[in-house]
Amino acid sequence: MSFKHKKKFGQNFLTNQGEVLKQIMEVSGVEETDVILEIGPGEGALTELLLEASSKVNCVEIDRDLEKILIKKFDENPKFNLIMQDVLTVDFDKQIGEKVKVVANIPYYITSPIINKLIENRKYVDEIYIMVQKEVAERICAKSGKERSTLTLAVEYFGDAEYLFTIPKEFFQPVPKVDSAFMSIKLRKDNSRIEEIPEDTFFKYVKASFSNKRKNLINNISTLGIPKDIVREKLEQAEIDGKRRAETLSIDEFMNLIKVFEK
Numbered sequence: 001m002s003f004k005h006k007k008k009f010g011q012n013f014l015t016n017q018g019e020v021l022k023q024i025m026e027v028s029g030v031e032e033t034d035v036i037l038e039i040g041p042g043e044g045a046l047t048e049l050l051l052e053a054s055s056k057v058n059c060v061e062i063d064r065d066l067e068k069i070l071i072k073k074f075d076e077n078p079k080f081n082l083i084m085q086d087v088l089t090v091d092f093d094k095q096i097g098e099k100v101k102v103v104a105n106i107p108y109y110i111t112s113p114i115i116n117k118l119i120e121n122r123k124y125v126d127e128i129y130i131m132v133q134k135e136v137a138e139r140i141c142a143k144s145g146k147e148r149s150t151l152t153l154a155v156e157y158f159g160d161a162e163y164l165f166t167i168p169k170e171f172f173q174p175v176p177k178v179d180s181a182f183m184s185i186k187l188r189k190d191n192s193r194i195e196e197i198p199e200d201t202f203f204k205y206v207k208a209s210f211s212n213k214r215k216n217l218i219n220n221i222s223t224l225g226i227p228k229d230i231v232r233e234k235l236e237q238a239e240i241d242g243k244r245r246a247e248t249l250s251i252d253e254f255m256n257l258i259k260v261f262e263k
C-alpha cells in the first residue's frame with residue numbers, strides 16, 4: 001500500500017528524483033568525513049545518497065507512519081541514525097553532540113523556526129543546504145529591495161546565504177502550489193558581528209525598523225520610545241536618510257546605525 005501524504009506535516013515528496021538529487025549532492029559537496037543532519041527524510045529518497053557519500057546521517061522525522069519505511073530501508077546501515085521526533089524539540093547537546101552539515105528538503109510550514117533553531121545551535125552546525133519555498137529563498141538571499149525582512153538580516157548577522165537553484169513544483173508529489181528553491185547558509189565561524197553589536201541589541205533595532213513595513217525609519221525606530229527628533233539626529237549622524245524604509249538598508253548600514261544609537 002502506498003504512503004498517504006499528510007498536509008499537516010508539509011509532506012511534498014520529491015518525485016523527479018534523479019535530476020534534483022544529483023544537483024543537491026553536487027552543490028552541497030558532501031564528503032566522506034561529513035556527518036549529516038537531514039530534517040524530514042520522508043521516504044528516504046535523499047537519505048540513500050547521503051548515506052553513500054558521508055560517514056553518518058542523522059535523520060529527524062516526526063511522522064510515525066514513515067518510521068517503518070525508513071527502518072526497513074536503512075536500519076542495517078550502521079551510518080543511519082533515526083530520531084523520531086519534532087525537529088524543533090531536538091536537544092543538540094544531548095542528541096547530536098558533534099559538528100553536522102545540514103542537507104534537507106525541510107517541511108516548509110516551519111522554515112523560519114528551523115533556520116532559527118539551526119542558528120541557535122551553530123556550535124554544531126556550520127553549513128546548511130536546504131530546500132525551501134522559492135519566495136522564501138528569494139527573501140532570505142535578497143541583497144536589496146522589498147523582499148528583505150528580519151529573517152534576511154538574522155541570516156546575514158550569523159552567516160552568508162546563497163540561492164542555488166530552482167525546483168519546479170511539478171517535481172513533487174502531491175504537487176504543491178508553489179515552486180521550490182535549494183539554498184545554502186554558511187554560518188560564520190568567527191563571532192565578528194556579535195562582537196561588534198550584541199545579538200539582543202541588533203535584533204531590538206532590526207525588529208523595530210521592520211515593525212511597520214510601510215513606515216520609514218524615523219517612525220519605526222521611534223517605537224523604541226526614542227523621541228523623533230533624537231531619532232532624526234542620530235540617523236543624520238549615521239548618514240542615513242530617515243525617510244528610507246528598513247528594507248533598503250544593508251546589514252552594514254544597520255550595524256553602523258545601531259552603533260550611533262548606542263553610543
Ligand SMILES: C[S@@+](CC[C@H](N)C(=O)[O-])C[C@H]1O[C@@H](n2cnc3c(N)ncnc32)[C@H](O)[C@@H]1O
Pocket residue numbers: 009010011012013014039040041042043044045046060061062063066085086087088104105106107108110
Ligand atoms: C517536504 S517533505 C520532504 C520529504 C523528503 N525529504 C523528500 O524530499 O521527498 C518534509 C518532511 O518533513 C517531515 N516533518 C514535518 N514536520 C516535521 C517536524 N516538525 N520535525 C521533523 N520532521 C518533520 C515530514 O513528515 C516530511 O517527511
